[in-house]
Amino acid sequence: MLALLGLAPRQAEAARRERSLLLHHLHTGETLNAVYFADGRYLPEGLGAFTHHLRDWRVDRARPIDPELLDLLWALRQRLESKAPIQVVCGYRTPETNAMLRRRSEGVARNSLHMRAMAVDLRVPDRSLRSLRLAAISLRRGGVGYYPASDFVHVDTGRVRYW
Template sequence: MTRPTSLPLAPSRRAFLHRSAQAVLLGGALGLAGRPARAAAPSVRSLMLDHTHTRERIDLVYASGEQYLPQALGSLNHFLRDHYSGEVGQIDPQLFDLLHRVRQTLGSGVPLSYQIISGYRSPLTNARLRDTRGGGVASRSLHMDGKAIDIRLPGVPLAELRDAALSLKAGGVGYYPRDQFVHIDTGRVRTW
């Protein structure tokens, strides 16, 4: 199982692991008779994430074609755990696809690694934050269901990140310029 590691992860090792995972996933396509390997290769989806609170980094392939990779999903669940309590929740795989699509929308000239402010949040943590943040935390936050994440992308203006997420019309998008993050979720389409 791929586990998050503490920062900094040596770039050559990270690149090696990323390429190795892709090679394993794509290797099966080479044996298909009568088709060029490139045409038969499944679409591979990957993420690079840096957690601002735990100082961990993860870089992995989480899906190949229509199939999510269970080990990768487990690693992402652990990585996006409640950083206050350590409780691990089940993250909606569609949230990973949403992050992947936002990156694609922004294009290839932007940094690859998202900074994560908040992923899963336990009900107890959510209640505590709601009591101490003056109403800035929803009582039925989708963070508690593993369907929301707060992010930024270094080098990309926050408004541009927000606009990329909005353009997908795939869930909720919250814009928090004072706190320097964008909230995205897989709930109903809405904005604030």
């Protein structure tokens, strides 16, 4: 799996030991810096913390986050060589929230992977949106959507595709 992440040997070795993420949710104002993987296994308490952090903030409901999504965010931050927190625009969405957003915007998919806790819309403040998009595409780990007018990039753990 680590070879697929496209990491340098030193980064790959670090990934085997421990993975953590620093996220700042733009709508809740919450910041989370937590370890979700250590000693060759995912940590239930870390996964739980990220599940809560990436919840549908509109209705305060969560769904267990896809650990591969966290790995994708971790690899993206490594690729960007950023120390800044990943800014979360949107994580998990309930079907009701997704339907409401679909009524307001053409850019919301009917079967969005946000509803399966497999997608995040994000920014990285010390990197351009274009750089973020290119880094996400280079990982070849899922879908990458580019929304410059809304100032975010979408990443997900579905099939590899770009828009």
